Amino acid sequence: MTFPENQSETIAPQPEVSLDDLRQSYQSLRALFHVVLFSLLVLTGSLFLFFLREVSQIRRQTKELVQFVENYENTSLPAMLEFRTKLQGFAKGHPDFNSILAKYVNPTNAPAGGRSPGEADDNSPARMPVVPAK
C-alpha cells in the first residue's frame, strides 16, 4: 500500500464560500430550528391532551368502581354473610344440606389436618371467595 507523498494533491480544492451563502445557510438553519421546536411543542401538547383525556376517563371509571365496591361492602356483603351464617346454622340440624353448603362455603366441621380428597379448593371459583379489604 502506498501513500501519496504530498497530501495537498489528494484534497480537492475547496470552492470559495461567500458571506451571503453563509448568511443564507444560517438563516435556513435557524428557520429549521424553529420548525423543529414548534413540531416538538405540538407533539408534547398532543401527548398532554391525550394523557389528560385518559386520566379523566380513568378517574371516572375509578369513581364508579369505588361506588360499586362500597355498595357491595356496605349492603351485599353483610346480607351474604348473614345468609351464610343462617345456612351454616341450618346445616347443623340438617346434615343433608351439608353436601350443598360444602360446595360453596367452608364446612363448619372441617378436619384440622386439611381438606378431604373430594373437597374443592378454597380459592376455586365454586367457592365464595374472600374479598380483601381495600
Add this chain to the structure above:
Amino acid sequence: MKSNSLAVLLVGVLALSTLATAALSFTYVQSMRRLQKLQAHASVINQSRAVMHRLVAETIDYSKRNPAMEPILDSVGIKLQADAVKAAP
C-alpha cells in the same frame, strides 16, 4: 434579535409542556395502577356474587324438598323474589 427571542420563547414553552406531560404521565400510571387493583377487586366481587346466586338457587331447590328452609329464605327476602319470578310470565 427578534428571531432569537422567538427561539427562547419556543424553548421555554416546550420545556413547560414537557414537564407538564411528564407529570401527567406519572399521574396516568398511578391512576391506572389503582384502577387495575379496583378491577381485580370488582372481579372477585362478581365471582362471589355468582357463587352466591348458585347457592341461593340450590337452596331454593332444597327448600322444595325441605320446607324447614323457607323461614331462612324468607328472613333474607329471597323467597319473595323467587315467588315473584314464579309469578312473572
